[in-house]
Amino acid sequence: MDNQQGKGLSFAKRIYLPRVVGMGIGCLSVFAGLYPVQQPSWVWALLLFNGFLWPHLAYLISTRAAFPYQAERRNLWCDSLFGGIWAAAMQFNPLPTVTILAMMAMNNLAAGGLHLFIRGFFAQLGGVLLAWLLLGPAFTGHTTQWQIYACLPMLILYPMALGMVCYQLAIKLFEHKHALRALSRTDSLTGLLNHGAWKDLLHLKFTKCQQQRCQGTIALIDIDHFKRINDSHGHILGDTVLHQLSCDLKHNLRQGDLTGRYGGDEFCVILPATSLQQAREVMERLREVFSHYRHPDIPQLRVSLSIGLAAWHPGLSDAAMWLIEADKALYAAKNSGRNKVASASQESHAFLAAMNDS
Incomplete structure (x- = not known):
């Protein structure tokens, strides 16, 4: 009424x-x-x-x-x-x-x-x-x-x-x-791009890199042991941690970087005109900043990030392959101790192969 x-x-x-x-x-x-x-x-x-x-x-x-x-x-x-x-x-x-x-x-x-x-x-x-x-x-x-x-x-x-x-x-x-x-393009909790909007931009950036042969790197970011945070301290605190990461992303990335929430505790970033080394420096800085977060009611809480990077290269046939490489790098970071940045390189692929063999 x-x-x-x-x-x-x-x-x-x-x-x-x-x-x-x-x-x-x-x-x-x-x-x-x-x-x-x-x-x-x-x-x-x-x-x-x-x-x-x-x-x-x-x-x-x-x-x-x-x-x-x-x-x-x-x-x-x-x-x-x-x-x-x-x-x-x-x-x-x-x-x-x-x-x-x-x-x-x-x-x-x-x-x-x-x-x-x-x-x-x-x-x-x-x-x-x-x-x-x-x-x-x-x-x-x-x-x-x-x-x-x-x-x-x-x-x-x-x-x-x-x-x-x-x-x-x-x-x-x-x-x-x-x-x-x-x-419709924004995640309500974090204010970042939602999954669908970010993937649409990923396809656009992939096409641009493919046509102009320009540099570009994507990053997949995962909050370490986020399920444990939810189970131990509740979903409200979990949402606070997600919101804190979104704030750190907004304040520590460049204006042209495109950030979204990929789903759950996973975030994603497109870094246009950025080499793999430059992206690693940006993500290391983000990882360091986020690790200093302390919740006023639960000072013993510690948070960290695992991050996977993948740079565009001519061998990628589509945006999905680019994303798969970043996901493999994230998997390598999580399975080699967490709280680190890994890239889609020969070393990470070899590590994944070893994990599969075992």
């Missing part, structure tokens, strides 16, 4: 400005159409109410209603009803009538699409019948020059006001879409 109310209030605020502008300057067009036909005084009083009081009253009604969206749609229906009344009261003077009814139809289409447009049409028809019942049917087929001039502000200013509202709405929708796209 709170979500519906929020949407309704936003809708009412969007309608408020076009209604104030449209009703205000629309009074001039209606006045020009009414003046020659000598309508009773209550019609003029209703015109003043509709033009200058109704927009603010409608806003108060919708914003204070339990369901603002539904209340605002009823207000739009009343707008159309008034439009039909003025068309009949002006005795269907061609230009003022078309101006008023067309602007209201435009507003209904912009606010609620075809459904509201149709409802508005029947409301206008109801307004015509009500005015005929009170004033009697009559028709005026001639529009004077000063009536043409009186309709110009409505024809110029109201579409501008409505267009500005639609433009602002389009900007907000673009911003929301951009924010949702960012959220």
Whole structure:
């Protein structure tokens, strides 16, 4: 219900400005159409109410209603009803009538699409019948020059006001879409790229290295004995450790490095234009920084990282092979004592072969 109310209030605020502008300057067009036909005084009083009081009253009604969206749609229906009344009261003077009814139809289409447009049409028809019942049917087929001039502000200013509202709405929708796209690519706990987003970038970087024969290195990072941390101290502390690593990654890597959470306690980094040796220096620094972390409530807790590195080389057929090499290097680091950085080199491959043989 709170979500519906929020949407309704936003809708009412969007309608408020076009209604104030449209009703205000629309009074001039209606006045020009009414003046020659000598309508009773209550019609003029209703015109003043509709033009200058109704927009603010409608806003108060919708914003204070339990369901603002539904209340605002009823207000739009009343707008159309008034439009039909003025068309009949002006005795269907061609230009003022078309101006008023067309602007209201435009507003209904912009606010609620075809459904509201149709409802508005029947409301206008109801307004015509009500005015005929009170004033009697009559028709005026001639529009004077000063009536043409009186309709110009409505024809110029109201579409501008409505267009500005639609433009602002389009900007907000673009911003929301951009924010949702960012959220869909971000891991909620760490604020880093999620698994899918990072792998998409890995494919792009692999293609760039392949086409331009440029350097690039990837790193897979694993928190040593993370399951033991969760089992001994709980998942809340485990999440704190994950968050700490994400902070260290953000603060100790270069601006162009692309960091993501690969899954569980495993993180991943793409280091563009970076040799294997340069990447090793960066990761050694990260490993050292993270090892100094101390939790204020559990000072005896010690953390460390195992890191596997793989540099791009022409022998890689695709991004998956590149990732497999980094994973093999990580496996070598974990199985040779942990808390170290290993690279996808002949030595690590030989170590893995020995492990498999044993």
